Amino acid sequence: MRIGLDVMGGDFAPDAIIEGAVDSLQHLSVDESLILIGDKGLILRKLNEMKADPALFEIVHTTQVIEMGDHPAKAYSQKQNSSIAVGYGMLKSGMLDGFCSAGNTGAMLVGASYTVGVIPGVLRPALATVLPCIDNRDSVILDIGLNPDCKADVLSQYAILGSIYAKYVLGTENPTVGLLNIGEEEAKGTSTVKAAYELMKEQPNLNFAGNIEANALFRESMTDVIVCDGFVGNVILKLAEAFHHIYKTRKLKDSYFDRLDWENIGGTPIVGINANVVIGHGISKRRPIMNMVIQTKEVVHANLAQKIKEGI
């Protein structure tokens, strides 16, 4: 397995990315290689400073950087020797099995649609992430920000994409799917959510559990998959971040609240494209970068893109 890591992307690149890369090695087996994509000089200097053996990595030298503030589409097409564009090119040509970056999110999405493309039959790709449940399960929620306005058929298809994710990446057999809503009754919510309910009810091979309210999230009552539009998903994720922050500020100690830390999750796969790609938070430092690499490995192991191609 070959995992590409964009060393130049993120607020703390390249140093924090290289540190996370070194840490991630202990989680990779001998047939799993990490390919560092970025400025070779900077990479070697940092590895030397860390007393890490450069031979542990493959290094692909790039000369350009897509900055965090760059216009995504423009930068992607103009900087074809940037780490992001090179990473996507390697993905497309089969030189990588997975690619991850904490760099310019917009450029990562441009690369996803321009270079590797959407899986035929997928209406709209989504960003998915894991919500830790108090009973030690992990659930998957999608979309968390790619599509703030979702039509009903898109939401309904997210139920399928999420189920595939839960089954193959998280290992949940016959995952339950909840439609996020503001009441349990079928007639609740916006017209879009009501229409999505009708579509999801009729889907074969879906373990549809009906509507789920936000007070059931993170608890035993949480379904294995949570479907919502990207606006609501983003609110849920960021509100969990707020409460985790408050928990830390108040100097409380609890193993469950510790699990809410986004740094433990590391990144967000783009679900529905022809490759295994994980996007990290721009503010990622050493530990979340390590976790992003581990998560990319898991997505590649699950062969998520292929499983979606087969399942859609």
Added chain:
Amino acid sequence: MRIGLDVMGGDFAPDAIIEGAVDSLQHLSVDESLILIGDKGLILRKLNEMKADPALFEIVHTTQVIEMGDHPAKAYSQKQNSSIAVGYGMLKSGMLDGFCSAGNTGAMLVGASYTVGVIPGVLRPALATVLPCIDNRDSVILDIGLNPDCKADVLSQYAILGSIYAKYVLGTENPTVGLLNIGEEEAKGTSTVKAAYELMKEQPNLNFAGNIEANALFRESMTDVIVCDGFVGNVILKLAEAFHHIYKTRKLKDSYFDRLDWENIGGTPIVGINANVVIGHGISKRRPIMNMVIQTKEVVHANLAQKIKEGI
């Protein structure tokens, strides 16, 4: 000041409502009276059981009950001697300054629009509630469930309604207003939220602070007013409930997380109608009922309905 309390509404009515009523008396001054609306026999029996003096209350006898499962509009028009319909009638005729109930929410909303009516100029009334901030401020969020689908002009007007609430009920001078969104930049979010941003930016007399992301909520970074549609507001409120529940389950102790308890807030005013009305949670027991009465008193003191009439 005369506050009407629906004794027959709520999952634990009438006993828990009467218990809360008795407790609330210590928070009312001599010129503030509480009027119990419900079955007089049941009320007297419960007061007697509690060894509470019936002379402390005015009792308005009603013979019908709108059940929690009743069809709101049908029940409201057919049960004109129910505590909810009688309460609204008294509000309309000026025999009450405020009215609160933990009963059938739908019927409470029907009464609001049928009997007391929407304030001219208000596009859509909202349900507002208070979010406790870690810096000891209270912010107001609206809508939290009345209008899951909000147009941009409705959101923009919520900024005004919320500012009036913050100023007169919470005592916040020149309250800051945030538009809940999934990014800080002006161009983020759904088309509706983007349009609302443009409208809010142009509103005179509004202390508009731009977009606010969910990870800024409950923290120092929270604006005094948070504007969102009823779907998103409901998700935020219920997610806070989930985290408070987890906090309790994990047996953590913290004065801030304690403040997140919805029982401390007690109820949700209907903002934008011609009367001061507060709706309580159906599962309210003694303490939240007491807090609902106190909150109604504060809304009446602020003369919220009148202030909105003047401010719109």
